Amino acid sequence: MANKDLRAWIDEIEAAGELTRISGAEREKEIGGIVDLLMRKMTNPAVLFDAVPGFDANYRVLANILCSTPRVNLAVGLPAEAPPIDLVQYWRRYMADPPLVAPKPVNGGPVLENLAEGEAVNLEKFPTPRWHELDGGYYIGTAAMVVMKDPDSDWINCGIYRVQSHDARTASVMISSGKQGGMILKKYHERGEPCPVAVVAGMHPAFFMIAGTEMPHGKSEFEYAGGILGEAIEVINGPTTGLPIPADAEIAFEGLIHPGDTVLEGPLGEWTGYYAGGANQEPAIRVTTLMHRNDPILVGAIPAVPPNDNTFFRGFSRSGMVWSQLEAAGIPEVKGVWTHEAGGGRMWLTVAIRQMYPGHSKQAGFIASQCHAGAYANRWVIVVDDDIDPANMNDVVWAMCTRCDPREGVDVLNGCWSTRLDPMAYGEDDPRNSRVVVDACIPYRRKASFPVMARSSPELDAEIRAKWGKDLPPGA
Numbered sequence: 001m002a003n004k005d006l007r008a009w010i011d012e013i014e015a016a017g018e019l020t021r022i023s024g025a026e027r028e029k030e031i032g033g034i035v036d037l038l039m040r041k042m043t044n045p046a047v048l049f050d051a052v053p054g055f056d057a058n059y060r061v062l063a064n065i066l067c068s069t070p071r072v073n074l075a076v077g078l079p080a081e082a083p084p085i086d087l088v089q090y091w092r093r094y095m096a097d098p099p100l101v102a103p104k105p106v107n108g109g110p111v112l113e114n115l116a117e118g119e120a121v122n123l124e125k126f127p128t129p130r131w132h133e134l135d136g137g138y139y140i141g142t143a144a145m146v147v148m149k150d151p152d153s154d155w156i157n158c159g160i161y162r163v164q165s166h167d168a169r170t171a172s173v174m175i176s177s178g179k180q181g182g183m184i185l186k187k188y189h190e191r192g193e194p195c196p197v198a199v200v201a202g203m204h205p206a207f208f209m210i211a212g213t214e215m216p217h218g219k220s221e222f223e224y225a226g227g228i229l230g231e232a233i234e235v236i237n238g239p240t241t242g243l244p245i246p247a248d249a250e251i252a253f254e255g256l257i258h259p260g261d262t263v264l265e266g267p268l269g270e271w272t273g274y275y276a277g278g279a280n281q282e283p284a285i286r287v288t289t290l291m292h293r294n295d296p297i298l299v300g301a302i303p304a305v306p307p308n309d310n311t312f313f314r315g316f317s318r319s320g321m322v323w324s325q326l327e328a329a330g331i332p333e334v335k336g337v338w339t340h341e342a343g344g345g346r347m348w349l350t351v352a353i354r355q356m357y358p359g360h361s362k363q364a365g366f367i368a369s370q371c372h373a374g375a376y377a378n379r380w381v382i383v384v385d386d387d388i389d390p391a392n393m394n395d396v397v398w399a400m401c402t403r404c405d406p407r408e409g410v411d412v413l414n415g416c417w418s419t420r421l422d423p424m425a426y427g428e429d430d431p432r433n434s435r436v437v438v439d440a441c442i443p444y445r446r447k448a449s450f451p452v453m454a455r456s457s458p459e460l461d462a463e464i465r466a467k468w469g470k471d472l473p474p475g476a
């Protein structure tokens, strides 16, 4: 039986009232302009474009994919209406004990309905939008999974790295330093060999979420995606690279990245909300094979001023993963983790703990800011007590204002892992940054003597709700 594919998820979100369709928008400004407006409000639907002027009317573009909690819920198999904390707990459980399922090689699949090789390859047949007005070109990969094989082992790595299409047979990929795909690429080039690569530009969002999240070194994202879907991912072997490609992918292409072969890439409006990266020489993909389904759907996850489609879903998974990694590092009594959506799911991280000993909060903050899931491009880590809801910014700001003594409670860490997309990275050739760990917990030595909170007790809340609930607004 075929896997749950992108089209099955589209049907599910449409049934949940989470999809709109637009015909006839053009690709230079209108598709990107519509998506930008939709992304600003987290209750807006995903959008499926067709009849893009100048292109086959049945070639489609799907965007604003995971910008709502119900759509992320449906992507991982939770009920559409599950609250955000269920998603954090889902990822926490998932990462603590991922139910890995090995992919299943198959001989054919819908992705091979249309196959072109060599000079017949034409990346320009798709209505790839210019996503923002100031972008330097057309990005076929904003939600695309880049597949590579480690030359020293059987490890297949997948990452979401932005992919620009330059002409009929040339694309490029921009991989930030420290990423696993970049390390694999370097290994091939140090041996003077080209790196085979496959790019998958439309697939079930489970792949997108897994490939866009830091998975452990040496592990294959295909197995993790299989774990989310609860079934073995059917893969074909790419005709020229042999790399695995989901058999029901919408669009995929393969090619080689030769040592020293670069093209001018960018700029692209990025997930931090800026054009900080500019245009640079980046690795060129010389495309050897292009395959796609009939009536293909190009998927976009557009970076922009956060919250945006590039980062919204990551708030849940990153919160769950940082939570697991704190526990794995031996931090006791972690009660909640939240990455705020306006920080692009990375730059702002709040950790709630039940303080057990002096120095506990500092330890939690430092580890959160440096563990694998939390380190990249972070700027603020805030540690709060467990009476503070880390997802409630009013509570968090109140704790920062009333429980933090900046003499001891604020630490600046320098020389940390970031990216040149970070507008406050050290410089063009130095993508490191500085960040702050704020201890906004009641000082441990003052726990017994700290002023009592001027808020009703949980017991009084319950009494009032029982007697007066009918006179109060819903949710009060």
Ligand SMILES: Cc1cc2nc3c(=O)[nH]c(=O)nc-3n(C[C@H](O)[C@H](O)[C@H](O)COP(=O)(O)O)c2cc1C
Binding pocket: 142, 143, 157, 158, 159, 160, 161, 162, 163, 174, 175, 176, 177, 178, 179, 180, 181, 182, 208, 211, 212, 213, 214, 215, 301, 309, 310, 311
């Ligand atoms: C929508 C989206 C776009 C991304 N774009 C890039 C990118 O252009 N370059 C990059 O290095 N990482 C990008 N990332 C982050 C990586 O996908 C993420 O760090 C992933 O873990 C990388 O895989 P790796 O750990 O196997 O290297 C993006 C993530 C998402 C979700």
